[in-house]
Amino acid sequence: MSATVFVTAPRLGQAGVRTLEDAGSRIIYLPDGGGRTEVEEIMASEAVDGVISRTVELSAAAIEASPRLRVISKHGVGVGNIDVDAATARGIPVFTTPGANAQSVAELTIALMFNAARRVSWMDAEIRAGRWSRAQDGRQLAGGTLGLVGAGQIGQRVARTAAATGMRVLAFDPGFGLDSPVPELAMVGSLEELLGQADVLSIHVPLSERTRGLIGAPQLALLPADAIVLNTARGEVIDEPALVEALRSGQLFAAGLDTTWSEPMEPGNPLLDCPNVVVTPHVGGSTPAALEAMALAAARNILGCLEGTPPDARSCVNPTTLSIERSNA
Missing domain, CATH: 3.40.50.720 (NAD(P)-binding Rossmann-like Domain)
Known part of the structure; x- marks a missing residue:
């Protein structure tokens, strides 16, 4: 041929x-x-x-x-x-x-989760600036609940690793219903049920008209206090201004993002002014x-x-x- x-x-x-x-x-x-x-x-x-x-x-x-x-x-x-x-x-x-890229994206998701929970990037920047600023408010993940929006191949790999650290893992995915694809996670019947229990929320769904803006201010408000939000899927799944407000107000502890609304990010993006955000340039599968x-x-x-x-x-x-x-x- x-x-x-x-x-x-x-x-x-x-x-x-x-x-x-x-x-x-x-x-x-x-x-x-x-x-x-x-x-x-x-x-x-x-x-x-x-x-x-x-x-x-x-x-x-x-x-x-x-x-x-x-x-x-x-x-x-x-x-x-x-x-x-x-x-x-x-x-x-x-x-x-x-x-094809599921393992690499899953690994970056886990990296962002640990980084956001322990404020690794912030402390690194402080030391490089000559300040010995020791973060006293880092989060231990073991014993907490990870909520996955989407339980496909990436979500399943994230679940296995998170469970090995001692986290309880829940997922919402209409494609699976209540039948868990892997033993490391339990399925729930609605997004609202998931959000109410997710100390860490991680997004693993493709962008579509159904998922665009799926996580907005009302959904973020359902998360437990001081929750962490991770997104290695598509930036448009999360309402970015609502996320910024939740981070600034202290409603959220931190966020780890590999995807954002605008890529490359514009210099004035308000996310860049949030010290509790760690951002990577959409390299999960790279x-x-x-x-x-x-x-x-x-x-x-x-x-x-x-x-x-x-x-x-x-x-x-x-x-x-x-x-x-x-x-x-």
């Missing part, structure tokens, strides 16, 4: 590159610094069969400009940067790579191991679809297109 695969980034993990090249594919990359405009230009000028989408926007204009395009695979799970409606209108399936796994999974998604053997429909965000794809194969 000879196909052209466009990667909307300057590079791709070697596992993905080898898989595509072994199948005879031609790979083209987005140049360093390229954005939406450059993506649209490449899609219009090159005969692209498949796209591996990284973080740059894949717009309706880009999708419509590529008559040969047959499949899109997200290098990860969040498809907020892809115009899925435009792809669906053309019968183009959009796949994700669920689980370890070498996770990047290799996502590259390989994305390449397999592309090749499977082009070769007439689509991947598991559960990894397709617009599965109605799969019957169209099969009929055109």
Whole structure:
């Protein structure tokens, strides 16, 4: 098979590159610094069969400009940067790579939890500034309750680690109901029930119209006093001004965030003025191991679809297109 695969980034993990090249594919990359405009230009000028989408926007204009395009695979799970409606209108399936970066994201979640609970980043900054400021109000996590919003592969890994530290772990996820996917956590029947018990609240759901703004001021008010909020999913799931107010007022003890409303964060973002916040630049899935796994999974998604053997429909965000794809194969 000879196909052209466009990667909307300057590079791709070697596992993905080898898989595509072994199948005879031609790979083209987005140049360093390229954005939406450059993506649209490449899609219009090159005969692209498949796209591996990284973080740059894949717009309706880009999708419509590529008559040969047959499949899109997200290098990860969040498809907020892809115009899925435009792809669906053309019968183009959009796949994700669920689980490929789950361990790395889970590990960063745990790191943010410990950092926020013990104020590690704040004390480090104080020492570097010449002040021997010893935080006396750090939180011991053992004996507390971790509440997970979402019990997928990332949430399950977080649950295992947190349980090993002596935490009780609860989760709310309509997809599982009250049937726990792993023994380390117990499911609850509503978000409100979860919030009322969560000394630490951790977000692990994709961004959708249902989850956008899911955690706002009313939900934050249900948390126990001095709770910690973690978000390694998507920034828009939490009402950011409400989070800032809860942190400033002392309603929350701290927050650990890998995702925010605006990325990169603007210099005037009020979160940066909160000393009880630790922030990382959306790198949960950016370890070498996770990047290799996502590259390989994305390449397999592309090749499977082009070769007439689509991947598991559960990894397709617009599965109605799969019957169209099969009929055109």
